[in-house]
Amino acid sequence: MPAPTPDNDAALLTTLNELYHPLRGRDDLSPLVEQLANARIVMLGEASHGTSEFYVWRAAISRRLIEEHGFKFIAVEGDWPDCYRVNRYVKAYPQSGEHAEAVLHGFDRWPTWMWANWEMVAFAEWLRKHNADSDGQQVGFYGLDVYSLWESLDAIVRHLRHNDPQSMPLAEKVLNCFQPYGRDEQRYARHTALSRHDCANEVTGLLLQLARRHPHFDADPEADFDAEQNAHVMVSAERYYRTMMVGGAGSWNLRDSHMMETLNRLMQHHGPGTRAIVWAHNTHIGDARATDMRLVGMHNIGQLAREEWGAERVRLVGFGSHSGSVVAGGRWGAEMQRMALPPSPEHSWEGALHAALGDNGILLLDEVGERRELVSTRGHRAVGVVYDPRRERGNYVPTELARRYDAFVHLDETRALHPLHIEAAASATPPDTYPWGF
Known part of the structure; x- marks a missing residue:
């Protein structure tokens, strides 16, 4: 400079x-x-x-x-x-x-x-x-952020138990996959780097299920959007914590790309001209x-x-x-x-x-x-x-x-x-x- x-x-x-x-x-x-x-x-x-x-x-x-x-x-x-x-x-x-x-x-x-x-x-x-x-x-x-892997999973489980029990088996698969890591993102990332075994397929499957189902909830008209967005966060967070182990610009770029994708979903959610x-x-x-x-x-x-x-x-x-x-x-x-x-x-x-x-x-x-x-x-x-x-x-x-x-x-x-x-x-x-x- x-x-x-x-x-x-x-x-x-x-x-x-x-x-x-x-x-x-x-x-x-x-x-x-x-x-x-x-x-x-x-x-x-x-x-x-x-x-x-x-x-x-x-x-x-x-x-x-x-x-x-x-x-x-x-x-x-x-x-x-x-x-x-x-x-x-x-x-x-x-x-x-x-x-x-x-x-x-x-x-x-x-x-x-x-x-x-x-x-x-x-x-x-x-x-x-x-x-x-x-x-x-x-x-x-x-x-907009990407960090809330466990908090988003908890929110999805609460939502499904009360509103969509038919989708709970997919959430339980995600819970079982992450269970050995004790809600420790760094432990999960280190293990996946060494073993090449991760939970990407499980979180993606849960997202696809939530994206297909759109029930209506009078108490919270945004409840289905909230659940689906939590699934998007989980998909990005799972990738984010794995990418952190590699170093470089990858994790930063993934985080800001997730923010941009979330902003676009919010724009679409609120309708034309928002x-x-x-x-x-x-x-x-x-x-x-x-x-x-x-x-x-x-x-x-x-x-x-x-x-x-x-x-x-x-x-x-x-x-x-x-x-x-x-x-x-x-x-x-x-x-x-x-x-x-x-x-x-x-x-x-x-x-x-x-x-x-x-x-x-x-x-x-x-x-x-x-x-x-x-x-x-x-x-x-x-x-x-x-x-x-x-x-x-x-x-x-x-x-x-x-x-x-x-x-x-x-x-x-x-x-x-x-x-x-x-x-x-x-x-x-x-x-x-x-x-x-x-």
């Missing part, structure tokens, strides 16, 4: 000042919402899974797209079974729960804070009220071809959506921040921590935006035209669920900003997310200023 020069820096700062739309309140979202309004798919990113403002501003943008432009569902970087419980809650299906806080406590896979947080409680309560007051089709909430909102990390929604991901053969859902639906019908919105605090773990599976987010270096995109704006702002990148400085390559911060502020250097993805996104939301100083899963959770109370304008 070539180092920026003083002349390039000066030209970039001038351009950023000219294109900057201030972001101080919800009314300031109007230029961005207007740009997004006619898209079929709007993807809203985040530079970390542990930053409060990313969730709050994504919720504010989504609320306007839903209320003013009729977007029909939100699909997130989360597990299908957990997110489907939220979908049932916001649509007030029978026995779906009394409070969003209790429903979101069900997200108990590490990193729990990613969806079990007070920011999401506020949004889920608003969405339930919106659906209750709406005369039209209710707005849904779904998960418009969707996606919430996921920038590394998933920002076009991979505008980063160094392309050099190792990786793609992502943002790239796939542009290729499949056409760039004019897909809008990708990146998010970033200069400094503040964040929730993350010191290693995979570790206890969550509130960590400092160090100021971004001046040669990064975040550093340049801080130097040019010193405040929150929106860049509409379709206004760039021939300004080459916004398609040059600079580092763009990406904080994962595992994070060490002392090793910031490795967290910057070489990025051509105006090719990676259609718009970018810069938040100069941000604060850590507010998790639900904390010690003495029973006595936990909402954070100050909750519910943040909802």
